[in-house]
Structure formats: structure tokens, C-alpha cells
Amino acid sequence: MDRRSFIHAGGLAAGAALLTRGLAHAQERPEHAAGQPAGARIAGAGNQPAVVTPNGSTLPWRVVDGVKVGHLIAEPIQHEFAPGLKTEAWGYNGSTPGPTIEAVEGDRLRIYVTNRLPEPTSVHWHGLVLPNGMDGVSGLNQRPIPPGETYVYEFVVRYPGTYMYHSHFDEMTQIALGGVGMFIVHPKKPRGPRVDRDFVLMTHEWKINAGARRPDPNAMSDFNVLTFNGKAFPATAPLVVGRGERARIRLGNLGPMDHHPIHLHGLSFQVTATDGGYVPASAQYPETTVLVPVGSTRVIEFVPEEPGDWAVHCHMTHHVMMQMGHGLPNMVGADTRTLDRRMSRVMPGYMTMGTTGMGGMGEMPMPIPPNSLPMKGGDGPFSYIDMGGMFTVLKVREEPGKADPNGWYTHPAGTVAGPAAAEKMRADGIDPSARK
Amino acid sequence: MRIDPWRARLLAAGLSLSAAAGCAAPSAASDLGRIRELSHLDLPSSTAAEEVEPAATSDARPLLSRPLTADAAVRVALLNNRELRAALREIGVARGHLVQAGVLPNPELEVQVTPRQGTLEHTRVELGVEFDLTSAILAPLGERAARADHEAARYRAAGAVVELGYSVRAAFYAAQATQQRLAIANRALDAFTAARDAARALFEAGNVPELDVATQEAGYEAARVAVAGIELGLLDRREQLQRLLGLSGAETSWRIADEIPRPPEKLAMPPRPEARALSASLELAELRSRLEAAAGRAGLARTAGWLPDLSVGVRGEREDEVWQVGAGLRLTLPLFDRKQGATMAHAAEFDSLLERYHGRAIDVRSAVRAAQNRLASAHARVLHHQRVLVPARTRVLEQTLLQYNAMQVGVFELLQARREQLDAELAQVDALRDYWTSRAAFDAILAGRRVEVMGTIAPAPMSGAAESGGGH
Numbered sequence: 001m002d003r004r005s006f007i008h009a010g011g012l013a014a015g016a017a018l019l020t021r022g023l024a025h026a027q028e029r030p031e032h033a034a035g036q037p038a039g040a041r042i043a044g045a046g047n048q049p050a051v052v053t054p055n056g057s058t059l060p061w062r063v064v065d066g067v068k069v070g071h072l073i074a075e076p077i078q079h080e081f082a083p084g085l086k087t088e089a090w091g092y093n094g095s096t097p098g099p100t101i102e103a104v105e106g107d108r109l110r111i112y113v114t115n116r117l118p119e120p121t122s123v124h125w126h127g128l129v130l131p132n133g134m135d136g137v138s139g140l141n142q143r144p145i146p147p148g149e150t151y152v153y154e155f156v157v158r159y160p161g162t163y164m165y166h167s168h169f170d171e172m173t174q175i176a177l178g179g180v181g182m183f184i185v186h187p188k189k190p191r192g193p194r195v196d197r198d199f200v201l202m203t204h205e206w207k208i209n210a211g212a213r214r215p216d217p218n219a220m221s222d223f224n225v226l227t228f229n230g231k232a233f234p235a236t237a238p239l240v241v242g243r244g245e246r247a248r249i250r251l252g253n254l255g256p257m258d259h260h261p262i263h264l265h266g267l268s269f270q271v272t273a274t275d276g277g278y279v280p281a282s283a284q285y286p287e288t289t290v291l292v293p294v295g296s297t298r299v300i301e302f303v304p305e306e307p308g309d310w311a312v313h314c315h316m317t318h319h320v321m322m323q324m325g326h327g328l329p330n331m332v333g334a335d336t337r338t339l340d341r342r343m344s345r346v347m348p349g350y351m352t353m354g355t356t357g358m359g360g361m362g363e364m365p366m367p368i369p370p371n372s373l374p375m376k377g378g379d380g381p382f383s384y385i386d387m388g389g390m391f392t393v394l395k396v397r398e399e400p401g402k403a404d405p406n407g408w409y410t411h412p413a414g415t416v417a418g419p420a421a422a423e424k425m426r427a428d429g430i431d432p433s434a435r436k
Numbered sequence: 437m438r439i440d441p442w443r444a445r446l447l448a449a450g451l452s453l454s455a456a457a458g459c460a461a462p463s464a465a466s467d468l469g470r471i472r473e474l475s476h477l478d479l480p481s482s483t484a485a486e487e488v489e490p491a492a493t494s495d496a497r498p499l500l501s502r503p504l505t506a507d508a509a510v511r512v513a514l515l516n517n518r519e520l521r522a523a524l525r526e527i528g529v530a531r532g533h534l535v536q537a538g539v540l541p542n543p544e545l546e547v548q549v550t551p552r553q554g555t556l557e558h559t560r561v562e563l564g565v566e567f568d569l570t571s572a573i574l575a576p577l578g579e580r581a582a583r584a585d586h587e588a589a590r591y592r593a594a595g596a597v598v599e600l601g602y603s604v605r606a607a608f609y610a611a612q613a614t615q616q617r618l619a620i621a622n623r624a625l626d627a628f629t630a631a632r633d634a635a636r637a638l639f640e641a642g643n644v645p646e647l648d649v650a651t652q653e654a655g656y657e658a659a660r661v662a663v664a665g666i667e668l669g670l671l672d673r674r675e676q677l678q679r680l681l682g683l684s685g686a687e688t689s690w691r692i693a694d695e696i697p698r699p700p701e702k703l704a705m706p707p708r709p710e711a712r713a714l715s716a717s718l719e720l721a722e723l724r725s726r727l728e729a730a731a732g733r734a735g736l737a738r739t740a741g742w743l744p745d746l747s748v749g750v751r752g753e754r755e756d757e758v759w760q761v762g763a764g765l766r767l768t769l770p771l772f773d774r775k776q777g778a779t780m781a782h783a784a785e786f787d788s789l790l791e792r793y794h795g796r797a798i799d800v801r802s803a804v805r806a807a808q809n810r811l812a813s814a815h816a817r818v819l820h821h822q823r824v825l826v827p828a829r830t831r832v833l834e835q836t837l838l839q840y841n842a843m844q845v846g847v848f849e850l851l852q853a854r855r856e857q858l859d860a861e862l863a864q865v866d867a868l869r870d871y872w873t874s875r876a877a878f879d880a881i882l883a884g885r886r887v888e889v890m891g892t893i894a895p896a897p898m899s900g901a902a903e904s905g906g907g908h
């Protein structure tokens with residue numbers, strides 16, 4: 001290493017350390033800030049807004065002789081999915097997913113990758129077209145990066161699009177523990193209508209037994225923690241957009257096994273791109289749910305008409321549950337009076353659960369294993385929201401720049417469903433006690 | 437046989453008078469005192485009562501009115517156990533032989549009267565007294581052998597007392613442990629019942645197939661059979677104890693104190709237990725006495741062999757109012773029968789006893805080591821159960837309850853954890869029983885008696901009766 005690159009590397013390391021500290025600080029804050037519109041930050045030509053990674057960050061560049069130089073550190077991290085559930089994960093630069101890499105079509109990128117994991121690693125730039133030796137598959141395209149060493153990748157991003165990056169050594173373990181991130185390349189010349197908001201949401205799935213601290217990379221099913229950008233509801237930052245604004249959400253899935261049908265409420269959207277490129281306007285079709293397959297990205301765009309707080313979630317019902325046990329017997333509808341009498345003698349702390357359904361489970365004040373969030377959801381403006389995991393809120397506001405991302409929508413009078421008045425039911429010919 | 441007290445006193449007075457030449461003959465009370473001293477057990481005086489009563493002594497009644505402890509059970513047995521009373525009365529046989537051995541031979545008196553007739557002018561009276569000198573000379577030797585035999589009988593009886601104490605303790609702990617096991621097994625049965633009820637409720641709701649109900653019902657029924665087996669075991673152990681305590685009829689309704697006690701944290705072992713067991717050993721002491729008796733009998737035979745049969749006599753004759761007196765001596769010459777055979781037989785008996793004595797000493801040393809090993813192991817096991825195993829199983833149960841609350845596991849897994857925790861408690865009770873039985877055996881051997889240790893049978897756990905949970 002010559003003197004110049006030594007100084008260079010030293011400066012980068014210090015920058016990365018600062019970045020890591022800043023991130024850790026950001027993660028400690030209970031309030032959501034990352035989902036805020038980025039406002040002034042512009043990423044490329046044509047006034048394209050920079051991407052916002054709710055709960056996450058963007059990789060900083062330093063430009064050296066026209067080359068964008070960045071530094072990824074693969075390392076073990078302490079990660080919190082939501083208050084009450086911390087884990088020992090593997091991520092990049094202190095987080096999982098790692099910082100979103102954001103570049104513009106035609107940029108030359110030089111990305112240093114330092115391996116602080118206990119085993120070798122490498123980084124694969126998922127979906128990008130680049131020289132074969134930069135593709136990052138351990139053994140096939142390069143030697144794996146030994147622990148403690150730094151390798152450098154350098155390539156020109158030739159095609160705009162939504163991509164991802166992830167470990168390509170011991171993928172089963174390193175991806176399952178969190179070694180993933182998003183990679184956005186803006187076009188030099190914007191295509192299609194300009195968007196006002198550009199969000200990145202990366203889905204992931206984890207298996208963490210209630211009371212354990214490390215994700216189980218051996219899991220092949222029964223994933224019990226599902227996340228957007230590494231966070232489970234209620235820790236997922238909301239997406240704030242203005243009514244009538246054009247918004248884009250880039251969805252990426254590097255979870256180990258499952259596809260996710262991501263569903264947005266209150267609007268319909270167009271699938272405008274995949275990781276293969278842009279969908280021609282003539283081929284776009286409206287959807288309210290987009291399936292994001294494992295190892296793929298999908299980009300959707302929409303213009304919300306209705307202000308309010310709108311649910312955004314995976315439509316697989318188990319993917320909006322936190323640490324739901326999958327081996328317990330179905331108690332719904334069981335008459336357990338005899339059992340309850342018996343159990344009061346056998347296990348004084350016992351309480352029958354689930355006989356009338358499981359909706360109230362998350363609110364029960366019963367003692368549970370430490371570091372677990374079984375069946376937990378979060379507080380809503382009307383009552384407890386009994387959904388967790390891959391769930392977040394799209395906040396459509398008249399004045400998004402002034403909106404409090406933690407505040408709830410104020411409904412105009414008479415626009416919220418409520419108890420039906422008996423008089424009105426009679427007038428409308430509704431008899432709730434009637435049997436057909 | 438009944439001897440009325442007046443006759444008994446007369447008899448005793450007569451015997452002691454006639455034995456005045458030798459040492460004083462021992463009494464039943466002195467035998468009892470000696471056995472108390474040897475066994476370190478407080479033998480009630482009533483065990484040496486002159487009369488044999490068909491009914492048990494009423495002294496045990498207050499002990500039986502309270503919940504029975506191991507110590508109280510031993511006291512009842514010492515009062516009531518007929519085998520023990522019989523063994524104590526058997527000392528009377530040796531005591532009788534001892535008294536007999538010290539008795540002097542009776543003089544022989546001969547009277548001959550020839551009335552006046554024919555040529556005889558006066559009535560002639562001849563008087564002769566003859567005394568067996570040899571027997572009188574040999575009597576103290578015979579008494580010494582009999583005294584050793586009597587001492588051997590006392591040791592034997594003291595051994596029986598110590599053994600009874602151990603047997604009663606072992607039987608008591610077995611009954612107490614089984615009673616505690618039954619209580620735990622009934623709690624496990626509650627858990628089986630709950631699992632069955634849960635399966636029934638889930639089946640009624642249409643949530644599980646009939647297979648799950650059948651599985652849980654089969655588990656419950658198997659557990660009932662297991663509990664019934666423990667119930668019979670408890671009855672059996674009570675009866676074993678009844679026999680040892682010599683109880684029947686109205687006296688069989690005693691209750692056992694609730695729980696088998698915990699052992700001390702630190703196991704106190706006496707220093708040099710082998711030496712202590714050897715010096716305390718009642719069977720070695722008995723063998724020593726029997727050796728002494730055999731030596732005495734050999735000496736007696738040898739002495740009798742060279743001693744000629746000797747008797748002295750005085751003869752008198754009266755004729756015509758005039759007494760003529762003369763003395764005589766009679767002896768046999770020990771030329772051929774010098775009791776060689778009897779001497780050889782007694783010598784061989786002595787040698788054989790000596791071999792046995794050395795062998796027994798080895799056995800006693802080994803037995804005390806074995807008892808010590810068993811005690812130390814049982815103590816360590818009890819503490820391990822108490823400090824580690826049962827708390828670990830309890831933690832499993834607590835954590836399973838948390839997992840149940842978190843809806844990670846179902847009611848069947850929770851109940852399984854409960855049953856496994858109760859199994860750990862069952863195993864702890866068995867370990868406690870092992871400890872106290874081993875303690876009693878070790879104490880018995882230090883008190884002078886090797887005992888046969890009744891090993892506990894490893895019981896089948898209750899938790900295995902139903903493996904399958906409902907739902908999958």
C-alpha cells in the first residue's frame with residue numbers, strides 16, 4: 001500500500017466509524033425520522049429525488065478523481081427489530097440491511113469491502129451488469145475475503161434500475177443473519193413522470209425462537225420475524241407522502257425462502273420496473289398487491305388521492321405475526337371449563353388462551369420469555385393494531401413537509417365507521433338478530 | 437409354660453445358693469443391661485418380663501397415637517417384636533447351662549440294713565457316703581466354658597437388637613418414601629387428567645382428530661394403573677412394618693409422619709470407621725466368646741483325660757450299738773481313654789472358629805467400606821437432586837409456562853413439562869430413601885451389626901405414559 005492510498009483508507013475507516021456511531025444513535029431514537037421526505041436532497045439529473053430508506057441510511061461517497069469511493073464493512077451487529085426483541089445479526093456498517101447504495105447511471109464506483117466477520121465473505125452486486133471478476137461469487141469470480149482483510153470492487157454502473165447486494169459466501173448463514181442491502185442506480189435521463197418521493201423497502205424473514213437472541217440460519221420454514229428494512233411493526237418507520245404527489249416504492253426481497261405479496265391500502269399502483277429494467281408504460285397494469293419473489297425487486301408508483309393512514313403489509317397472514325408458535329394445538333371454539341378447573345390444581349399460573357381467537361394475545365399482560373415479541377402488534381389511534389412484522393403505514397397528508405410522521409390522521413367528522421344506531425338500522429330494514 | 441413368681445423366686449434362691457462355690461450366676465435383668473450397653477438401644481424392661489403375654493404390650497400405644505417417626509417405630513419394635521423377645525429369652529438357655537455347669541456333684545449315700553435273724557444277734561446297719569471328686573475338680577473348668585457360651589449368647593442377642601433397629605428403619609423409610617411417591621404420583625395423575633380433558637375439549641370443538649383423544653386417554657389410564665401400583669406398594673410396605681412392629685388389630689391404624697427428612701448439608705463420617713466397626717462388631721465378639729468356650733471345652737477334655745476318675749468315700753458299720761468307720765478311695769487309671777478324641781474334636785472346633793473369625797473380620801472391614809460408599813453416594817445424589825436436578829426441572833416448567841404464554845407451545849407440552857418435573861421429585865424421594873436407608877445401615881455396622889441393605893427398585897417415571905401431544 002503506497003502512502004497516498006494509506007491516507008485514503010485511513011480516512012475512509014474513520015468515516016465509516018463515524019457513520020456507524022451515527023447510525024447507532026439513530027437506532028436508539030424511538031421517534032421515526034428516517035421515513036420523512038428527504039426534501040431538498042437530489043440524486044441525479046432531471047431533479048430526481050434521492051431515495052429514502054425508512055429506518056435505514058444511504059452509503060456516503062467520497063469522490064476521488066471522478067470515482068465514487070465507498071466502504072462497506074461486513075460485521076456482527078446488535079440489531080433491534082422492535083422494542084423488546086434484540087438480536088445478534090451480521091450486517092454492513094452497523095445495520096441490516098446495510099446502507100442503501102445509490103448511484104447514477106454511468107458512475108464509476110470503487111467499493112472497499114472490509115471483512116470483520118469470523119469467516120470469509122464476498123459481496124455480490126445482485127442484478128448489475130459488470131465485469132465477471134467483480135460479480136462477487138466466492139470461488140467462481142474471486143477468492144473469498146478472509147476475516148480481517150479488505151478487498152476492493154470497481155465497476156461502472158451501466159444500466160439504471162433497482163438492484164440489491166448480499167454476501168455470496170456461506171449465503172445460507174450470512175443472508176439469514178442479515179448480510180443484505182439495496183442498490184439503486186438512477187437514470188441519467190429520467191424516464192416516465194417525475195416522482196416526488198422515492199422509498200426503498202427491503203423485506204426479510206428471520207427465525208428467532210422466543211427467548212433466543214440469534215437468528216437461526218438453518219430455518220427453512222416457520223420464519224417468525226418478518227421485517228421491512230430490518231424492522232418489525234411498530235418499529236417500522238411510516239412513509240409520509242403528499243396527497244396528489246407521485247411516489248415510488250422500490251421493493252427488494254433477499255429473504256431466505258419466502259415470496260411476499262405486498263399489499264397497499266387506499267390506492268392502486270403500477271409496477272413500473274423490476275430488477276431486469278423498466279416495464280414499458282404500455283405493459284404496466286394496475287395492482288393493489290405486488291408479489292416480490294425471493295431474489296427479486298419490484299418497483300411500484302402511485303398517486304394517492306385519499307389522505308389518511310394506510311396500511312402497507314405483506315398479505316401472508318403469518319408474515320404480520322411476530323414469533324407465532326406453529327406447533328401449538330388449535331384452541332378456537334374449545335369448551336375448556338373442565339380443563340380450567342383441573343389446571344388450577346396442576347399449574348396455578350395457567351390460563352387457557354385462544355379459545356375465542358387470538359386477536360387479544362398481543363395485549364395480554366402475561367409473563368413471556370425475555371427478548372421475545374410473540375403475537376405482538378402496536379398501538380393505533382383507535383385501539384391496539386394486532387398485526388406485527390411486515391407491516392408499516394403510508395401516511396398521505398395534505399402538507400407532507402409539515403406533517404408529524406408519528407402523528408395519526410385526523411378524520412373529518414362522520415368519516416369513521418362506528419356502532420350502528422338501532423333507529424337507523426330499523427329504517428334501513430336491518431335486523432341484527434334475524435336468521436336467514 | 438408358666439412359672440408362678442413364688443416358685444421362680446424359690447428356684448432362683450436355691451440355684452444361687454448351690455452355686456455359691458463358683459461365681460454368682462447372671463440374672464435376666466443383668467443380661468438385659470448388658471445388651472442395652474452392647475446395642476446402644478434403650479431396650480424396655482418389659483422385654484425381659486417373666487411372663488409371656490399373648491397380647492402386645494400397651495406401652496406402644498402412646499407412640500402409635502402420634503404420626504409415626506423412624507425413632508418411634510424403633511421404640512415400638514423394641515417393645516413388641518416377638519422375634520426379638522424370643523431371641524432375648526434364648527439367652528436364658530445359655531444362662532441355665534452356665535448355672536448347671538457350676539453346680540457341685542451330689543454325694544452318693546448308701547444305706548444297708550440287715551435285720552437280726554438266724555445266726556445274727558443284732559441288726560446290722562451299714563452306711564456309705566461317696567463323693568465324685570473328679571467332677572468337683574472339673575466343675576470350675578466347665579463353668580468357664582459355659583460362661584463364655586453365655587457371653588456369646590448375649591452378643592448374639594445384642595446383634596439381633598441392632599439388626600431389628602435397622603430393619604425397622606429401612607422398612608419405615610420405604611413406607612414413608614412410598615407414601616410421598618403416592619402423593620406426587622397423584623399430582624402427575626392430575627396432569628394426565630388435564631391432558632385428557634384438553635384433548636376431549638379440542639376434539640369436541642372439532643380441532644383435533646380422535647387419535648389425539650385416544651392417545652391422551654390411553655396415557656391417563658396407564659397413569660391410573662401406575663398410581664394403583666404405588667398404592668399397593670404402600671399397603672405392602674405398611675404390612676412389612678406392621679410385622680416388624682408386632683402390631684395387629686386396632687393398632688394397625690397408625691399414620692406416618694409426612695415427609696422423609698432432608699439430609700444434612702455436610703455428611704459427617706466418623707474417623708477410622710473400619711477400626712470402629714471391628715471393635716464394635718458383635719459377631720466378632722460372639723465368635724471370640726465361642727472361641728473361648730471351645731478352648732475351655734478343649735481344656736476340660738484334656739484335663740479330664742489325664743485326671744483319673746476319683747471318688748472318696750466314708751463307710752460306717754454299726755453292729756451291737758458300736759460304730760466302725762473307715763474311708764476309701766476309688767480311681768480309674770487313665771491308661772486307654774484319655775479323652776483323646778474329644779480333645780481333638782474340641783481343638784478342631786476351635787481352629788475352625790478361628791478361621792471363621794479371621795474371615796469375618798475381612799467381611800466386616802469390607803462391609804463397612806461398602807456401607808460408607810453407599811452412604812456417600814446416596815448423600816451426593818440427594819444433594820444433586822435437591823440442588824440441581826429438581827430446580828432444573830422446575831426451571832424447565834417455568835420456562836415452558838412462559839413459552840406457553842407466548843403461544844410458542846401448547847397445553848400438552850406444558851403438561852408434559854409438569855409431569856417431567858414431578859418425575860424429578862419422584863426420583864428425589866427415591867434418593868432420599870436411599871440416603872436414610874444407607875445411613876441406618878452404616879450406623880448399624882458401627883453399632884456392631886452387618887445388615888443386608890435393601891436396594892430401592894428404580895421406579896418407572898410417570899411422564900412417559902403419553903408421549904404424543906394433541907394437535908400434531
Ligand SMILES: [Cu+2]
Pocket residue numbers: 226258259260261314315316319390
Ligand atoms: Cu410475506
